[in-house]
Amino acid sequence: MTAVSPDSRRIWTAARGPLLIGVVVLFAAVVITLLRGTGEGGSLDPRSYRPEGSRAVAALLERNGVRVELTDNASSVKGATLFVTQPDLIDPRRLADLSGRAAATVLLAPATGVGRVEPGTRQPGCPLAAKAGAATTGGVVYEGEQRCYDSTLVRTGTVTTIGYGGIFTNRDLDSEGNAALALSLLGQHERLVWYVPSAADRSQQKSFGDLVPAGWKFGALQLGVAAVLTALWRARRLGRVVPERLPVLVRAAETVEGRARLYRRSHAAGHAAEVLRQAARDRLAPLLGLPAGEDPSEEIARRTSRPVTSVRALLHDNGPVDDRGLVALADELDALENEVRKG
Amino acid sequence: MALTGRAGLLALIGVLVVGLLLPSWQGVLVVFAVLVACVAVDLVLAAGVRRLTFSRAGAVSVRTGELCVVELTVHNPGRRLRGVLRDAWAPSAGVVADRVAVDVPAGGSRTLSFELRPVRRGDRTADRVTMRSLGPLGVAARQGSHVVPWTVRALPPFHSRRHLPPLLERLRELDGRRASLIRGAGTEFDSLRTYVIGDDVRSIDWRASARSSDVVVRTWRPERDRQVTIVLDTARTSAGRVEGALGGLPRLDTSMDAALLLSALASHSRDQVDFLAFSHKVRASVPRAALPALVQAMAPLEAELVEFDARAAVAEVLRRAGRRSLVVLLTSLEPSIEHGLLPLLPAVASRHHLLIASVADPAVHAMAAGRGDLEAVYSAAAAERTLAERRRLTALLARHGVDVVDALPDDLPRALADRYLSLKAAGKL
Incomplete structure (x- = not known):
């Protein structure tokens, strides 16, 4: 067989390790979530078992035949008790509309209060809550037709306002007459709409997503699918990339360039000048018919109009040369050589 | 497996379906299900790649920089094979076109020619042959590789062979096979022959001429068998x-x-x-x-x-x-x-x-x-x-x-x- 692509057995062998790790992670996540119990909801959430949650009062209400409906938009409240945990998050007009339609409304600590008191055990002091007796109340003081617990619980028409939500929490439900008070407030009718407003209720503005037609949204989603499929098409190679061993390529002149840099860094102008002079002498001697190694100065002086001493100085002077002098020397040597070639 | 451009195109048409007819999660799922079904049909019906057999023939050596042809024969034992084949070589092997469209009938075979122009001297080896076998819908393909070994030896280019004719000309002059006025061309005695006008008189062998009726010259040839x-x-x-x-x-x-x-x-x-x-x-x-x-x-x-x-x-x-x-x-x-x-x-x-x-x-x-x-x-x-x-x-x-x-x-x-x-x-x- 010449085939080298992985068959199903090899794919399984390669993939089972990562697959096992994935399953273990998933299993661990499920176990941890189950052990932690429901972390759902914050304070005054009828599903929450936490101390500040309200699972206990919801259970009590259901045992007494009240249907508890948790909602975040409260569309149908007709004939029901409406319990609003954060009335300030709702548009006042909508709240008025809702409480008009509901049989009874309980608002928890709206921002319409006239003063503040510390939460604590208070006596009712009014017929409305006489049966419940002392309860944990306080928080905000309101004005209204019927006032109880030092005006921290007032009723105007069907709307009851309470300044502190302690009586509904799992933690405080069993102390004093809290449970009785909570049941009398929320259990007035067969249905209780437990309204936990979301942030969107306050703004009342529709988001971009709400305004775009569904066709566009899902069309965009489908476009994403098309993009992914196109990417998969382009990403799949037709066979692997072929590696190749390449020979090492070194430019042969690299050592010469290295030496030039060394000269320059150490400012070896004198040495470089001597090398250039030697090279000029080596080139000039055969031009003039002299054996290699012989001094061509006199012969040059005879052929050109230059005095011997200046030619000799140019070709032999070992005096100190600086960087600028070196460039000039190279040019002078070239000029001399050209003169001899022409002459 | 591999997808083709058609899969993306199909999904793009799905945008219209979802956007105009079924703007919901269900719509997206329906289109996706259709896509998956097409891909599955193609994968099931595409010819198998694993059971293909390959063989090669053609050039084993070529001068660097010159063109040669290596043939690859595909034998298909299964159902009709359609798709693209890539014969991968190292870059310096200089394959002119390494991908070709392939259509092999069921049980048949096809011979494909690949042109190589090696750019570097040395042994250039073939890498893998990869086949992408398309399904009937052309949405998805099966893909697999085979090793089909072959080596093309890229010989030294011998660029300087253009210098050879003038050099051989000079060699013939030395050899005495052509009339030449160069004295001392060759140092080995070759033979005696009759004098013709134009020969160097110094090459006349007087002793041999005395024995013969004609004037005889010695010919020389360059050293050989060195x-x-x-x-x-x-x-x-x-x-x-x-x-x-x-x-x-x-x-x-x-x-x-x-x-x-x-x-x-x-x-x-x-x-x-x-x-x-x-x-x-x-x-x-x-x-x-x-x-x-x-x-x-x-x-x-x-x-x-x-x-x-x-x-x-x-x-x-x-x-x-x-x-x-x-x-x-x-x-x-x-x-x-x-x-x-x-x-x-x-x-x-x-x-x-x-x-x-x-x-x-x-x-x-x-x-x-x-x-x-x-x-x-x-x-x-x-x-x-x-x-x-x-x-x-x-x-x-x-x-x-x-x-x-x-x-x-x-x-x-x-x-x-x-x-x-x-x-x-x-x-x-």
Whole structure:
């Protein structure tokens, strides 16, 4: 067989390790979530078992035949008790509309209060809550037709306002007459709409997503699918990339360039000048018919109009040369050589 | 498996379906399900790739830079195979087009031709053959690779063969097969023949003429059946890249070109060529080399990062070359020769004629001519020093009776061949 692509057995062998790790992670996540119990909801959430949650009062209400409906938009409240945990998050007009339609409304600590008191055990002091007796109340003081617990619980028409939500929490439900008070407030009718407003209720503005037609949204989603499929098409190679061993390529002149840099860094102008002079002498001697190694100065002086001493100085002077002098020397040597070639 | 562009296109059409008809999660899912169904149908109905069998035929060697054809036969035992096939080679193998559309009927076979133009000398091997077999809808394909081994040996290009005709012309002049006025062309007595007008009167053999009714001249021919041993240095210095007319090539490649021209010339003049590639040990060896065997031996040679072992090389040459021969060493004139080769020269020079051919670097010559600013002048000084060193080495070698040919890469093959011919004409072989 010449085939080298992985068959199903090899794919399984390669993939089972990562697959096992994935399953273990998933299993661990499920176990941890189950052990932690429901972390759902914050304070005054009828599903929450936490101390500040309200699972206990919801259970009590259901045992007494009240249907508890948790909602975040409260569309149908007709004939029901409406319990609003954060009335300030709702548009006042909508709240008025809702409480008009509901049989009874309980608002928890709206921002319409006239003063503040510390939460604590208070006596009712009014017929409305006489049966419940002392309860944990306080928080905000309101004005209204019927006032109880030092005006921290007032009723105007069907709307009851309470300044502190302690009586509904799992933690405080069993102390004093809290449970009785909570049941009398929320259990007035067969249905209780437990309204936990979301942030969107306050703004009342529709988001971009709400305004775009569904066709566009899902069309965009489908476009994403098309993009992914196109990417998969382009990403799949037709066979692997072929590696190749390449020979090492070194430019042969690299050592010469290295030496030039060394000269320059150490400012070896004198040495470089001597090398250039030697090279000029080596080139000039055969031009003039002299054996290699012989001094061509006199012969040059005879052929050109230059005095011997200046030619000799140019070709032999070992005096100190600086960087600028070196460039000039190279040019002078070239000029001399050209003169001899022409002459 | 692999998807095709059609899968993306289908999903794009799905945008219209979702956007206009079914703007919901269900719509997206329906379109996706249709896509998955198409892909599944294609994958199930596409011809299997695993059971395909392949075989190759065609060129096994080609001159570097020239075109050759390697054939690949696909045999399909399953149902009809449609799709794309890629025959992957290393980049320097220079495959002109490595992907072709394939359509093989059930149980049939097809032969595909791939054109190769290797850009680098050496053995170029095939990598994998990958087949992408399309399904009937053309949305998805099965894909798999096979190993179908094949090697094409890219031979040295032998660019300098264009110099061969004029060199052979000169060789014939030496040979006396053409009328020539060159005196002393050849040193071996060949035969006697009748005088014709134009022959040199000094070549008349008076004693033979006295015995015959005609005037008879002696003819001479150049030496033949001499031994030429070519030693190619594949060590450190042969790796250096030198710019020539054909771009930057390692010195090794230029040396090979020169060696090929020399051996072609030598075999035409009926000399016997022994070839030896040497670094720190024997890399390749072709005794009584004919040109085809020589290029085959040279093709896979690469420069190595080791020092040339002159002592071992000299020992090897002395062991092989029984009688007096011309030993041509293709190397680089570096100062290391002074310590390596120079002390051994008397042993070689006493029995053989040694000719060293070296590739000069045009970059160094260009640097030596640099003027103007400080950097150029320092570079010129460094280059002059290198050139002076080479001149010194050439003189030193000449003093030991060694011929040196030091030429730029474009000129070296011709220069070496010319030197060989002049040695032959002078009867120094």
